[in-house]
Each structure stands twice: as C-alpha cells, then as structure tokens.
Amino acid sequence: MGKSSRDKRDIYYRLAKEEGWRARSAYKLLQIDDEYGIFSSDQSSNCHLFCFPPSTENAPLERVVDLCAAPGSWSQVLSKRLWESKSPKDKKSVKIVAVDLQAMAPIPGVIQIQGDITSQDTAQQIIKHFDGKLAQLVVCDGAPDVTGLHDLDEYVQSHLILAAITICSRVLELGGTFVAKVFRGRDSGLLGSQLRLLFSGDVSFAKPRASRNSSLESFVVCRGFMGPRLRTDLKPSTSFENHSSNDSLLLLWYDKDNFEDVNSSQQALLPFIACGDLRGFDPDVTYTLDPDHIVKPPVQVPVDPAYSEVCRFSRLNQSNTSKFQSLEKNNEIDNNDDISRFTELMEKLSFDPREDHL
Incomplete structure (x- = not known):
C-alpha cells in the first residue's frame, strides 16, 4: 500500500499529521470534550443528589491522569487544552501525568511515568x-491487540477497564470523572451496571465522529466518583508487608462482591451519544487528494516500541538469507570453475592407446 493510499482512506489520519497530533485518536478526545465538557471547571458538577461532593467544588481542572498514554495523542490534547493556554504562573499548578509501559517522547507540560x-x-x-x-479526571485510551473475535476482544478490554478503575x-x-475506551458487545450493559455502583453521576457511552462506524469501539464517560469500595478485611500494615511494591496488588483492595452481585439480567441500558459534528469528516469515506498533495511523515515515531525487537530479527534474518544465497551462488560458480579446469586438464592428459602401443 502506497503512502498516499492511507491519506485517502483515513481523513483523520491525514489531518492528525497536518495539525501536529501524534495519532488520529486525538480527535476522539476533542469530540468527547465538545459534547461533555470534561475539561471545563465544573466538569464534576453533574452529580446526582447522593454524590459525594468533590474536594474543591467548581475548582479549575488542574490534575489529570492519562492511562495507557502512548504514543501520546491524548496527552497532547490535555497539554494544549489545560496547560499551553495558561499563564506562566498558572502553568505551575497544572499537573498532567501520563502512564504507560512503553517509553514515550516528551510532551510539554506532561509528566511521564x-x-x-x-x-x-x-x-x-x-x-x-x-x-x-488526587486527580480530578482520569482518561484511558488503552486497548489490547484486537483478534477480530468480538467476544474475546470485549472480554480482554473489560479487564483493562477493571485495571483502570x-x-x-x-x-x-470524590466527584471526579473517568473516561475510558470500551468495546460494546452483548455484555456492555453489564459493564454499565457495574460502573453505576461507583459513579453517582451520569454514566453513558460516547461514539466520537472520528471513530469508525464499523468498529466496536466507543467510550464510557462516568461522572461523580463515589470513592473506592475497599475491602474491610484488609489493612495496609498486614496486606502489603510481605509483598513487593511492584506486585499487582491493587486488585486485592477492591471489594468485588458488588460487581459479582450484578448478573446479566441486571444489565443497564445506558445512553449512547454520538459526539462530533455530523457534517464533519466521515472516517469511513475515501477522500480524493489534491494534485499537489504532499504526504507527510508521522509527527512522532514510537520510542522503543514492543515490535522493534521483532523487526530487528526480521531484518537480521533477511540479511543472513541474502548472505547465504550469495554464498551459495559463489560456491556454485567456484564448483563450475573447478569442473571446467578438471575437464581441461583431462583433455591435455588424454592420449590414444594405439599410439602408445606403436
């Protein structure tokens, strides 16, 4: 596939390169914000009556966490919306923390873990x-490598959401907002019922315009965090004393009984909201390119991606194969030369037996 082919097929991929975003997913977060206003100062104010009040009501949004952040397009959006527009004095109070297993190129105003x-x-x-x-907003655009088996993809993604929650x-x-990618399937209503146990405000699914219609991808937007439902039978002094701080022990603290009590018959019918201008670009449409269109490279290539080792071995294997083929060819030429020299020598040494008898 040529470089210009994807620019035709994916308008948001082309726009992302032209406007300086690391990935097309930046438009998804922008469209969610346009619909929900999650970056506004009163983003925690849509809680219901029994929502725990936020620590600072109507306080400016200054503390945000971006989970599974690489390659960094959502962190870019957070930086531009919450940090770049601030004065030098106000920038000091804005803390944006990006977390990912993979390394990520630096972004102004973003702290990386x-x-x-x-x-x-x-x-x-x-x-x-x-x-x-504590953070006022947590976003997560992480997803596993899809297999094409929708039930399996939804199941694996639900575990990633559990880790994020x-x-x-x-x-x-308390009163904070959570936004995460989900794969909507037959059990998406069950996920909604479980999330409503943790958030007293609005819990709904959002489908940004930049997300393809053919994709199961959507985003769950949860407001009014009610605080952790921690297990009462564990204490920090006893539960963690024999474990390394790097152990994945946060799940031990969660009281899963509330989640397990919600069965498939109690699935919630959550609102499904389309985000973005319907008159805008359609990600499933192929757009023609201008005659003078210049294909731009990606804004930022991945930093030490997981597949780099595979690519290195693949290139090494190709190089070794080429060397082996070249060596075989040279050996074949040498063998042919040896046969020619041997034949020539035999011709020189050949004699007629009748002449020898005489």
Whole structure:
C-alpha cells in the first residue's frame, strides 16, 4: 500500500499529521470534550443528589491522569487544552501525568511515568506528583491487540477497564470523572451496571465522529466518583508487608462482591451519544487528494516500541538469507570453475592407446 493510499482512506489520519497530533485518536478526545465538557471547571458538577461532593467544588481542572498514554495523542490534547493556554504562573499548578509501559517522547507540560497501571507503586508516584492530592479526571485510551473475535476482544478490554478503575480507586478524587475506551458487545450493559455502583453521576457511552462506524469501539464517560469500595478485611500494615511494591496488588483492595452481585439480567441500558459534528469528516469515506498533495511523515515515531525487537530479527534474518544465497551462488560458480579446469586438464592428459602401443 502506497503512502498516499492511507491519506485517502483515513481523513483523520491525514489531518492528525497536518495539525501536529501524534495519532488520529486525538480527535476522539476533542469530540468527547465538545459534547461533555470534561475539561471545563465544573466538569464534576453533574452529580446526582447522593454524590459525594468533590474536594474543591467548581475548582479549575488542574490534575489529570492519562492511562495507557502512548504514543501520546491524548496527552497532547490535555497539554494544549489545560496547560499551553495558561499563564506562566498558572502553568505551575497544572499537573498532567501520563502512564504507560512503553517509553514515550516528551510532551510539554506532561509528566511521564513508565510503569504498570495495576502496580501500587505507580499509584503512589501519581499522588506524589500531585503533591498528595488526587486527580480530578482520569482518561484511558488503552486497548489490547484486537483478534477480530468480538467476544474475546470485549472480554480482554473489560479487564483493562477493571485495571483502570482499580487505580482510580487510589488516585481519583470524590466527584471526579473517568473516561475510558470500551468495546460494546452483548455484555456492555453489564459493564454499565457495574460502573453505576461507583459513579453517582451520569454514566453513558460516547461514539466520537472520528471513530469508525464499523468498529466496536466507543467510550464510557462516568461522572461523580463515589470513592473506592475497599475491602474491610484488609489493612495496609498486614496486606502489603510481605509483598513487593511492584506486585499487582491493587486488585486485592477492591471489594468485588458488588460487581459479582450484578448478573446479566441486571444489565443497564445506558445512553449512547454520538459526539462530533455530523457534517464533519466521515472516517469511513475515501477522500480524493489534491494534485499537489504532499504526504507527510508521522509527527512522532514510537520510542522503543514492543515490535522493534521483532523487526530487528526480521531484518537480521533477511540479511543472513541474502548472505547465504550469495554464498551459495559463489560456491556454485567456484564448483563450475573447478569442473571446467578438471575437464581441461583431462583433455591435455588424454592420449590414444594405439599410439602408445606403436
């Protein structure tokens, strides 16, 4: 496939390169914000009557966590919307923390943590960067490598959401907002019922315009975090004393009984909201390119991606194969030369037996 082919097929991929975004997913977060206003100062105010009040009502949004952040397009959006527009004095109070297992190129105004979102140590690092305070907004655009088996993809993605919710129990303030990618399937209503146990405000599914219609991808937007439902039979002094801080032990703290009590017959019918201008670009449409269109490279190539080792071995294998083929060819030429020289020598040494008899 040529470089210009994807520019034709994916308008948001082309726009992302032209406007300086690292990935097309930046438009998804922008469209969610346009619909829900999650970046506004009163983003925690849509809670119901029984929502725990946020620690600072109508306070400006200053503490945000981006989980599974690489390659960094959502962190770019957070930086531009919450940090770049501030004065030098106000920039100091804005803390944006991006977390991912993979390394990521630096982004202005974004603090990076290369770690596991299920680790207790990662949660402690986030709170440390917030000077002991908790996050007002947590976003997560992470997803596993899709297999094409929708039920399996939905199942694996639900576990990633559980990991994100688990770290939220330690880093998200009361009344905070949570946004995460989901794969909507037959059990998506069950996920909604479980999330309503943790959020007293609006819980709904959002489908950004930049997300393809053919994709199961959507995003769940949850407001009014009610605080962690922690297990009462565990104490920090006893439950963690025999474990490393890098162990994935945050799940031990979650009281899963509330989740297990929700069965398939109690699935919630959540609102499904289309985000973005319907008159805008359609990601499923192929757009023609201008005659003078110049294909631009990606804004930022991945930093030490997981597949780099595979690519290195693949190139090494191709190189070794070429060398082996070249060696075989040279050996074949040498063998032919040896046969020719041997034949020539035999011709010189050949004699007629009758002449020898005479």
